[in-house]
Amino acid sequence: MTPKIVCENISKFFIQKGKQRVHVLEDISLEVMNNEFLVILGPGQSGKSTLLRIIAGLETPTQGRVLKDGKEITGPGQDRGLVFQSYMLFFWRTVMGNVEIGLKLRGVEKKERRKIAQHYINLVGLEGFEKHFPHQLSGGMKQRVGIARAYANNPEIMLLDEPFGQLDAQTRMFMEKETERIWQTEKKTVIFVTNNIDEAIYLGDRIVTLKGKLPGRMDAIYDVPLPRPREHTDLEFVELRQMITDKSELVL
Amino acid sequence: MSNTIADEIVHHVKERQPLTIWSVLGNEYFLYCVSFISFLLIWHFIAAAGLLGLATPEATIKEMIRLMSVKLAGKNLFGHIWASSRRILIGFAIGAATGLPLGLFMALNRYVNAIVKPVFDLFKPMPPIAWISISILWFGIGEPSKVFIIVIGSFVPCVLNAYAGIRIIDPELYDVIRVLGGNRRQEIFYVSFPAALPALFAGIQISMSVAWTCVLAAELVSSRSGLGWIIIRGMKLTKPELVLGGMAVIAIVAWIFSAATSGIEKLLCPWKRGIKEL
Amino acid sequence: MPYEEVKVKQPIIFKILAILSLLTFFGVWEFIVDAGIVPSTMLAAPSKVAILFVKKLTQANPDGATLGAHAWMSAKEAVTAYVLAIIVGVPLGLFMGWFKVVRGLARPIFEMIRPIPPIAWIPLCIFWFGIGIWGKVYIIWIAGIVPFTINSWVGVNMTDPALIQMARTYGATDWQIFTKICIPSALPMIFGALQISLAYCWTNLVGAELLAADKGLGFLIEMGRRLAMPEMVVLGMVCVGIGGALIGIVVDVLERRLLAGIRR
Numbered sequence: 001m002t003p004k005i006v007c008e009n010i011s012k013f014f015i016q017k018g019k020q021r022v023h024v025l026e027d028i029s030l031e032v033m034n035n036e037f038l039v040i041l042g043p044g045q046s047g048k049s050t051l052l053r054i055i056a057g058l059e060t061p062t063q064g065r066v067l068k069d070g071k072e073i074t075g076p077g078q079d080r081g082l083v084f085q086s087y088m089l090f091f092w093r094t095v096m097g098n099v100e101i102g103l104k105l106r107g108v109e110k111k112e113r114r115k116i117a118q119h120y121i122n123l124v125g126l127e128g129f130e131k132h133f134p135h136q137l138s139g140g141m142k143q144r145v146g147i148a149r150a151y152a153n154n155p156e157i158m159l160l161d162e163p164f165g166q167l168d169a170q171t172r173m174f175m176e177k178e179t180e181r182i183w184q185t186e187k188k189t190v191i192f193v194t195n196n197i198d199e200a201i202y203l204g205d206r207i208v209t210l211k212g213k214l215p216g217r218m219d220a221i222y223d224v225p226l227p228r229p230r231e232h233t234d235l236e237f238v239e240l241r242q243m244i245t246d247k248s249e250l251v252l
Numbered sequence: 253m254s255n256t257i258a259d260e261i262v263h264h265v266k267e268r269q270p271l272t273i274w275s276v277l278g279n280e281y282f283l284y285c286v287s288f289i290s291f292l293l294i295w296h297f298i299a300a301a302g303l304l305g306l307a308t309p310e311a312t313i314k315e316m317i318r319l320m321s322v323k324l325a326g327k328n329l330f331g332h333i334w335a336s337s338r339r340i341l342i343g344f345a346i347g348a349a350t351g352l353p354l355g356l357f358m359a360l361n362r363y364v365n366a367i368v369k370p371v372f373d374l375f376k377p378m379p380p381i382a383w384i385s386i387s388i389l390w391f392g393i394g395e396p397s398k399v400f401i402i403v404i405g406s407f408v409p410c411v412l413n414a415y416a417g418i419r420i421i422d423p424e425l426y427d428v429i430r431v432l433g434g435n436r437r438q439e440i441f442y443v444s445f446p447a448a449l450p451a452l453f454a455g456i457q458i459s460m461s462v463a464w465t466c467v468l469a470a471e472l473v474s475s476r477s478g479l480g481w482i483i484i485r486g487m488k489l490t491k492p493e494l495v496l497g498g499m500a501v502i503a504i505v506a507w508i509f510s511a512a513t514s515g516i517e518k519l520l521c522p523w524k525r526g527i528k529e530l
Numbered sequence: 531m532p533y534e535e536v537k538v539k540q541p542i543i544f545k546i547l548a549i550l551s552l553l554t555f556f557g558v559w560e561f562i563v564d565a566g567i568v569p570s571t572m573l574a575a576p577s578k579v580a581i582l583f584v585k586k587l588t589q590a591n592p593d594g595a596t597l598g599a600h601a602w603m604s605a606k607e608a609v610t611a612y613v614l615a616i617i618v619g620v621p622l623g624l625f626m627g628w629f630k631v632v633r634g635l636a637r638p639i640f641e642m643i644r645p646i647p648p649i650a651w652i653p654l655c656i657f658w659f660g661i662g663i664w665g666k667v668y669i670i671w672i673a674g675i676v677p678f679t680i681n682s683w684v685g686v687n688m689t690d691p692a693l694i695q696m697a698r699t700y701g702a703t704d705w706q707i708f709t710k711i712c713i714p715s716a717l718p719m720i721f722g723a724l725q726i727s728l729a730y731c732w733t734n735l736v737g738a739e740l741l742a743a744d745k746g747l748g749f750l751i752e753m754g755r756r757l758a759m760p761e762m763v764v765l766g767m768v769c770v771g772i773g774g775a776l777i778g779i780v781v782d783v784l785e786r787r788l789l790a791g792i793r794r
């Protein structure tokens with residue numbers, strides 16, 4: 001089986017303030033299989049967002065390239081959906097308006113796009129909130145809209161950038177369960193970025209860890225062979241958690 | 253008895269207090285009434301004592317009611333209100349119709365910005381009232397010169413706010429459209445415009461208040477109609493009730509204009525209805 | 531090391547465009563007047579304005595004062611009114627924010643007077659003060675006080691309730707809370723009013739001087755019109771623009787210093 005996404009020796013430099021060159025990513029190579037749930041785990045400031053944005057096509061790598069189904073990615077496209085760390089909802093649109101925007105951009109007729117959007121609103125559990133505006137929703141609900149918006153556009157690959165980073169611990173665990181449920185309902189290739197080990201082990205088929213401090217480098221790759229749904233208190237869960245903690249400088 | 257906001261902020265869930273004389277005296281609305289009535293009373297006594305050259309509130313109101321039916325220079329009070337309002341509406345419409353698009357273009361296109369901004373910056377610090385004299389040189393003392401000043405006065409805030417409105421948009425919002433497969437045109441229509449709308453309205457509000465200052469200045473300098481003219485007329489005839497009445501009517505009409513703008517904003521920006529702002 | 535200094539070439543095209551744009555502006559302006567496309571009774575060429583500028587530096591005629599005297603007059607009025615606006619507006623706003631009674635009593639009057647454009651006071655001012663400096667100061671003061679009052683009031687109201695609660699638990703009195711917590715936390719808001727108020731002041735200064743003055747930059751503009759000397763009108767406008775920009779820069783520096791002061 002050929003991998004869905006291949007990153008070949010990606011390096012990225014940014015120019016900041018017009019005079020300072022920052023090395024953000026160094027020599028990242030990874031493969032993501034079809035319908036795989038891959039988690040990228042790394043501390044803050046290790047270039048995780050940048051890597052995801054490169055795969056999304058929002059940034060171009062300075063060196064290396066990204067292939068999707070064997071073809072090089074040159075820009076953003078409908079085949080890859082991105083869920084943003086800080087939600088990035090359109091505050092001037094209702095929940096329905098936010099979820100249907102991707103379909104609207106592609107000129108899907110109104111009745112059709114309402115139907116599709118409604119399906120995904122129901123899928124993420126926001127039924128009854130269609131007419132609410134983002135500022136009327138809690139953090140967890142906002143990110144549900146973000147997920148529904150990406151899903152409604154029917155991408156082949158979902159990219160999630162620390163989607164629950166701003167939520168409190170309890171909501172976060174709940175949203176992780178929900179994410180798993182949604183992924184089980186509509187299987188897609190998922191690349192999920194996080195800085196939280198528990199989240200990574202709970203969700204991932206495989207975990208790629210990045211080394212902290214710029215530039216971000218690949219550290220190790222772990223398989224997570226645990227059956228789903230997983231329990232944070234399972235022995236194997238705890239053991240794997242211990243192993244990753246020991247090997248990386250990540251604490252917690 | 254709480255007499256500072258410290259209690260209001262800290263004990264905002266305090267249980268209802270019994271109705272005592274103190275709670276009535278400290279009630280905000282009661283104080284508003286006290287303030288309003290004492291304002292009128294003080295005004296009345298100062299005027300009745302012949303101080304400061306004021307007319308009493310009664311005389312002022314009576315004069316305004318009289319003007320509703322009696323014509324002054326061919327127009328009753330509503331005619332004069334309309335004369336000023338019409339200048340504002342025309343001037344403002346032209347100023348906004350040119351200023352808002354220019355500001356948007358400057359923010360969206362670096363070339364337009366590089367060409368227009370230096371010249372615009374030359375004019376920006378110049379108060380619109382400073383244009384009155386040259387406007388009279390150019391257009392004479394008729395309607396066009398007054399409208400021109402209002403155009404200038406509303407143009408600048410419209411450009412500035414449209415420009416700022418686009419510039420403060422989080423660039424990641426554009427990325428949303430891009431990852432969903434949208435193009436540059438769609439970025440502008442689905443993100444730039446709606447996200448900048450509140451800032452446009454802020455510009456419109458400022459323009460409105462500048463426009464009132466401008467129309468008054470223009471009417472004070474030279475005119476035969478309008479609320480500014482009523483004030484000047486009152487001064488020339490030493491009829492203080494006309495001056496004060498004119499000021500009161502201006503306050504009311506200007507307030508209505510600004511309330512109407514807020515109303516339209518609420519209509520066009522439904523998402524702002526729930527957000528409480530000061 | 532992830533960070534490294536590099537030289538990046540900025541596209542020079544934008545700078546060239548900006549310079550070209552300014553040159554074209556002044557060029558066209560000069561040309562349309564010199565070539566007689568716009569009659570010289572309506573607009574003066576930049577060169578003529580510059581000549582008049584040099585002349586007016588020393589000469590009082592034909593409007594009765596040198597340029598320096600006009601500018602000094604305007605600056606004096608503006609600064610006096612501005613300072614008075616701070617002295618009255620800030621405490622008023624602070625008290626309105628803190629004391630319910632002050633707010634209840636002052637707010638209706640404030641809201642009634644606020645929508646009246648300040649220059650509508652001119653006839654009353656002429657009657658009260660004549661056309662001397664104080665009438666104009668009054669009008670500019672009315673214009674300048676509004677932002678200070680509103681921002682101080684809002685600033686006090688936005689004080690973090692947690693801070694007040696903390697002070698309460700340490701047994702602070704209301705007055706201590708007001709002076710030690712509410713006022714300092716309102717300061718950034720109040721500094722924010724410095725620029726806004728200044729712009730209002732400057733606009734209304736010109737209005738007041740156009741209508742009731744015998745000296746000042748606004749008066750210079752109006753005299754230019756009466757004497758049918760467009761170069762004087764333009765000179766006045768240019769000076770008003772430069773003056774406004776200069777005071778704006780001074781206030782901006784001041785604001786930054788003050789803000790840096792309270793951060794420390």
Ligand SMILES: Nc1ncnc2c1ncn2[C@@H]1O[C@H](COP(=O)(O)OP(=O)(O)O)[C@@H](O)[C@H]1O
Pocket residue numbers: 014015016022024042043044045046047048049050051
């Ligand atoms: N568009 C950009 N321009 C300049 N620097 C950037 C840009 N995007 C990211 N960076 C820099 O890259 C570094 C890593 O950022 P990021 O990818 O967000 O890391 P993480 O998501 O792991 O916290 C940051 O220090 C940031 O300053």
Ligand SMILES: [Mg+2]
Pocket residue numbers: 048049050085161162
């Ligand atoms: Mg990040």
